[in-house]
Amino acid sequence: MAAFTLLPLIHVVIYAGGVDWDVARAELFRPRMGWLLWHTVALVAGGVALSATLATSCAWVVERTAIPAPRFWRAVLVAPLAVPAFVNGYAWVSMTHAVEGYLGAVLIVSLSYFPFIYLPVTASLMQLDREYEDTAHTLGLGGWAMFVRVVLPQLRPALLGGSLLVALHLLAEFGALQMLRYPTFTTAIYEQFGTTFNGPSANLTASVLVLLCLIALLGELRLRGRVTLARVGGGVARPATRIDLGAGRVPVVGGLSLVALLSIGVPVASLIHWMTVGSSTAFPVGNLTRTTLITLGFAGVGAAIATIAAIPVAILVVRRPTNVSIGVERSTFIASSLPGIVVALALVGLVLKVAPAIYQTAVVLVGAYVMMFASRAVVGVRAALDHAPPVLEDVSGSLGLNTWATFRRVTLPLVAPGVAAATALVFIAIATELTATLLLAPIGTRTLATQFWSASSSMAYGAAAPYALLLVLLSIPATIMLGRMTSTPANGRHA
Amino acid sequence: MSSRLTTRGLVKRFGSTLALDGVDLDVEDGAILAVLGPSGCGKTTLLRLIAGFLAPDEGTVAIDGAVVADKFRSVPTRRRDIGLVPQEGALFPHLDVAANISFGLSRHERSGPRVIELMDLLELPRDLAHRRPAELSGGQQQRVAVARALAPNPRVLLLDEPFSSLDAALRSSTGRAVINAIRASKATAVLVTHDQDEALSLADKVGVMDRGQVIQVDSPNTVYAQPASPFVASFVGEGSLLAAQLRRDGDAAHAICTFGEVPLANEIHGDAAVVFIRPEQVIVRPDLAGKAIVSSVAFHGHDAMVRLVDEGTGEILSARVAAAVMPLVGTRMTVELRGSSLGFEARS
Numbered sequence: 156m157a158a159f160t161l162l163p164l165i166h167v168v169i170y171a172g173g174v175d176w177d178v179a180r181a182e183l184f185r186p187r188m189g190w191l192l193w194h195t196v197a198l199v200a201g202g203v204a205l206s207a208t209l210a211t212s213c214a215w216v217v218e219r220t221a222i223p224a225p226r227f228w229r230a231v232l233v234a235p236l237a238v239p240a241f242v243n244g245y246a247w248v249s250m251t252h253a254v255e256g257y258l259g260a261v262l263i264v265s266l267s268y269f270p271f272i273y274l275p276v277t278a279s280l281m282q283l284d285r286e287y288e289d290t291a292h293t294l295g296l297g298g299w300a301m302f303v304r305v306v307l308p309q310l311r312p313a314l315l316g317g318s319l320l321v322a323l324h325l326l327a328e329f330g331a332l333q334m335l336r337y338p339t340f341t342t343a344i345y346e347q348f349g350t351t352f353n354g355p356s357a358n359l360t361a362s363v364l365v366l367l368c369l370i371a372l373l374g375e376l377r378l379r380g381r382v383t384l385a386r387v388g389g390g391v392a393r394p395a396t397r398i399d400l401g402a403g404r405v406p407v408v409g410g411l412s413l414v415a416l417l418s419i420g421v422p423v424a425s426l427i428h429w430m431t432v433g434s435s436t437a438f439p440v441g442n443l444t445r446t447t448l449i450t451l452g453f454a455g456v457g458a459a460i461a462t463i464a465a466i467p468v469a470i471l472v473v474r475r476p477t478n479v480s481i482g483v484e485r486s487t488f489i490a491s492s493l494p495g496i497v498v499a500l501a502l503v504g505l506v507l508k509v510a511p512a513i514y515q516t517a518v519v520l521v522g523a524y525v526m527m528f529a530s531r532a533v534v535g536v537r538a539a540l541d542h543a544p545p546v547l548e549d550v551s552g553s554l555g556l557n558t559w560a561t562f563r564r565v566t567l568p569l570v571a572p573g574v575a576a577a578t579a580l581v582f583i584a585i586a587t588e589l590t591a592t593l594l595l596a597p598i599g600t601r602t603l604a605t606q607f608w609s610a611s612s613s614m615a616y617g618a619a620a621p622y623a624l625l626l627v628l629l630s631i632p633a634t635i636m637l638g639r640m641t642s643t644p645a646n647g648r649h650a
Numbered sequence: 651m652s653s654r655l656t657t658r659g660l661v662k663r664f665g666s667t668l669a670l671d672g673v674d675l676d677v678e679d680g681a682i683l684a685v686l687g688p689s690g691c692g693k694t695t696l697l698r699l700i701a702g703f704l705a706p707d708e709g710t711v712a713i714d715g716a717v718v719a720d721k722f723r724s725v726p727t728r729r730r731d732i733g734l735v736p737q738e739g740a741l742f743p744h745l746d747v748a749a750n751i752s753f754g755l756s757r758h759e760r761s762g763p764r765v766i767e768l769m770d771l772l773e774l775p776r777d778l779a780h781r782r783p784a785e786l787s788g789g790q791q792q793r794v795a796v797a798r799a800l801a802p803n804p805r806v807l808l809l810d811e812p813f814s815s816l817d818a819a820l821r822s823s824t825g826r827a828v829i830n831a832i833r834a835s836k837a838t839a840v841l842v843t844h845d846q847d848e849a850l851s852l853a854d855k856v857g858v859m860d861r862g863q864v865i866q867v868d869s870p871n872t873v874y875a876q877p878a879s880p881f882v883a884s885f886v887g888e889g890s891l892l893a894a895q896l897r898r899d900g901d902a903a904h905a906i907c908t909f910g911e912v913p914l915a916n917e918i919h920g921d922a923a924v925v926f927i928r929p930e931q932v933i934v935r936p937d938l939a940g941k942a943i944v945s946s947v948a949f950h951g952h953d954a955m956v957r958l959v960d961e962g963t964g965e966i967l968s969a970r971v972a973a974a975v976m977p978l979v980g981t982r983m984t985v986e987l988r989g990s991s992l993g994f995e996a997r998s
Contacts, residue, residue: 550740552703555731
């Protein structure tokens with residue numbers, strides 16, 4: 156499993172190691188490369204900064220001040236995850252071309268990805284012992300000083316973890332940025348692949364992109380340092396005494412409404428617009444049904460394989476933690492932090508070299524899905540196993556049940572909901588995947604994402620709308636699941 | 651009466667740690683044995699060997715005379731016909747009370763009257779039958795765990811610190827109800843605990859363990875009154891162990907220690923000894939010329955425990971005093987020892 160999920164990384168390393176140095180130098184030290192690097196880094200920096208600011212201020216306002224209907228705002232601020240970033244890009248750009256370029260790109264990707272920071276920060280705020288804040292008040296710290304000196308340091312792990320997730324997503328983002336005409340390494344690799352296929356340009360650019368991902372991973376590890384996360388015991392969470400905003404209430408609620416309007420209102424309105432008035436809107440029912448079934452088929456097979464592969468890994472990590480089993484688990488995380496375009500490119504190269512017969516078959520595409528999303532299955536199955544402590548299996552054995560009966564009557568009923576949730580998350584991630592699917596799908600095989608892509612990139616915005624709507628509908632269950640996991644304070648961890 | 655559970659020379663190592671160092675135990679049919687010891691003494695390892703979750707490195711475990719584990723083979727837990735009550739109950743969270751209790755019964759028996767019988771036996775209100783474990787109090791959860799373990803009529807019931815997670819008031823009432831249920835169902839039980847009160851008040855016999863060995867197995871009364879070693883004396887009851895010289899006077903022997911002289915209750919060899927002085931034996935009186943200085947006072951409502959330090963030797967003695975005459979820390983006292991004390995041969 157470890158070797159399988161690490162194949163793309165191994166391929167990239169071997170490729171970079173074996174390439175002719177003169178060719179590499181010619182490719183890497185072109186002005187174009189520096190320009191792409193600047194664009195990519197600027198986007199990641201701006202996107203992470205804006206996402207973190209949006210997420211932290213919204214989370215603090217919702218959890219700590221006396222705004223009306225905090226539960227409603229909690230749901231609204233997670234909802235943007237239901238709109239895939241490339242659908243969001245389409246929704247904006249089809250309404251106004253003013254969002255093309257750096258500022259528009261930063262704004263739109265931040266609106267799509269800030270919930271990845273909002274969720275862990277909210278979870279931390281819910282778990283954070285109010286007594287620290289109360290103590291700080293008794294020591295004479297005012298609102299802002301208290302936030303900076305007491306709250307922010309404790310949010311650091313959540314902020315860093317969420318920011319890493321956003322950074323990795325931005326490095327991997329293809330659809331939205333292509334739509335907004337903002338070039339980064341990922342969009343450049345796609346175009347190089349289109350012109351030179353498996354040439355050195357695409358592969359070398361991919362190596363640089365992988366390097367950026369590893370730098371982000373290491374940077375997060377480094378910054379996180381030795382922060383120890385005290386686990387809050389099983390006690391009942393004390394209801395927070397919320398800060399009365401007084402007259403400040405109007406601008407605060409106004410600000411939240413603006414975030415909601417931009418992140419949810421605009422894409423929904425745009426979708427409705429193109430569904431109803433778009434001149435090219437058509438409901439090719441047969442085509443829609445066929446594409447949906449193919450998408451669900453790929454997602455079902457991929458999610459099943461990823462979950463089945465995750466079960467032994469998770470069991471070994473939880474019940475018999477050794478360096479080997481932990482190493483296998485970590486390897487799935489590294490693999491999943493590689494951009495889809497890198498995974499796809501590596502698979503193209505590998506398959507052509509090793510097994511050209513399966514090139515352009517569904518096997519390769521499903522393989523890519525499993526590599527990209529196995530870590531989500533591992534995380535979910537691990538969390539599920541926490542619901543079945545070994546002592547329950549001991550008791551079952553003492554009551555005369557054999558291993559199989561114990562599994563059927565004790566372990567399975569306890570872990571099944573969690574495993575099902577993990578499978579569903581992987582299922583939805585695959586169903587809305589765009590980049591790797593564009594590169595690896597067998598000729599003639601169209602998924603919802605690629606159909607949407609071909610329609611929207613040829614400006615047939617109305618024709619793209621039904622596919623976009625289906626993609627959003629598919630993402631809603633996963634979004635609800637993520638929101639629920641956060642609102643139960645016991646599970647504050649996100650991967 | 652026949653012996654239901656027997657262990658002989660049980661040895662268990664974890665790496666270089668010797669967890670059990672030759673344990674011999676016999677539990678008679680229908681008896682309740684408490685295994686008492688400080689944490690890390692090996693009592694939980696012993697329980698897991700009897701249950702079959704671990705296999706011994708040396709020695710045997712036999713149930714009803716049939717060996718179920720030795721260093722070569724180990725009968726799986728499910729065929730040993732044992733019941734297990736783990737710490738904090740470990741009820742199946744996805745099943746209600748009735749389904750938890752009937753878990754080990756055959757499909758046919760599950761619908762029979764057994765669940766109600768057991769709920770009555772453990773004094774569980776019948777309307778709890780369809781509650782989930784999370785909706786029960788800690789004491790109720792423990793009673794359900796015992797009912798679940800007793801349901802299939804096991805030959806041996808094993809209880810691993812079953813009451814340690816309960817608060818003091820619930821602990822004694824739950825303990826009594828559980829012991830009554832075990833006696834009524836005529837089960838043989840081994841109860842592992844680090845709580846002296848629990849062991850002395852609930853069990854027929856108490857086995858005291860220290861560092862992987864069973865030091866003494868006797869009735870609660872004997873273990874308390876005639877401890878076999880200084881460790882048992884100080885672990886089972888409150889008191890002070892003091893070095894003493896012996897003065898023989900015909901048949902009687904007296905122990906002379908820092909705090910005074912006391913007749914020995916038993917016969918031992920040699921001139922030097924360790925005497926065990928219970929706090930009830932110590933009478934203290936404020937005296938400006940006294941050599942014992944009060945170092946701390948713990949108030950318990952009905953009485954108070956006073957710790958005295960001898961000015962010369964630094965030895966410590968505990969005394970129980972009436973709450974009304976509680977001294978202040980730093981007060982000088984003279985000490986008088988009443989009654990007789992147990993002595994142990996000094997190991998030099």
